[in-house]
Amino acid sequence: MDPFFKYHVFFCLNKRAPGADRPSCANCNAEAMQEYAKKRVKQLGLAGPGKVRINKSGCLDRCEQGPTVVVYPEGTWYTYIDESDIDEIVDSHLANGKIVERLLIDR
Template sequence: MSDPKPYFEAHVFCCTNRRPDGHKRGSCAAHGAEKLRDYMKARARELGFDGKVRINSAGCLDRCELGPTLVIYPDGVWYTYRSPADVDEILQTHMVEGRRVDRLMLTTEQRALRPDQRG
């Protein structure tokens, strides 16, 4: 038996993890991730993505110092984003046009603090 067809064409996980104020790793929520996630959900609906693309909150994606961060599956592409304009660019370029937003894309070399560096 083969795998079933995916339920969604794409799944976007937006980190909305919140740490205490002043934590050395920071948190995506402290940088406005919840508001940006809400904006992304509204824009995705406006673009007609309902039933095709799922925008979800995620707990810690472990790239806190680079946040807010999101990852799009099945592509496995990670982005940092800071503004509604960044969200618009990700949705239009990545989701509609199928291209990457190079200026916002995170690479595997861009890592959060190693466990021995964390407090």
């Protein structure tokens, strides 16, 4: 059976209070990066059924390695800093199927 999306991408947007025991992705500009990725995927014509879906997520429980994004169906975990990292994930992985080794959480 074919998956509905070629790639289903989840950005952790979990927010914890200042001083919490664990970091949170929302405090690392995750919401803006998720919105940027969604816009970029649409601009490139990669969005939609059979293609790519960019979603928001609650805590993905990889807080200390974040901010985090996971790409399914293969379960590839990334971290990122800025829009250039998002561009690389979109251009390399989502557009061309090539994993961005330097941004992997599980190396």
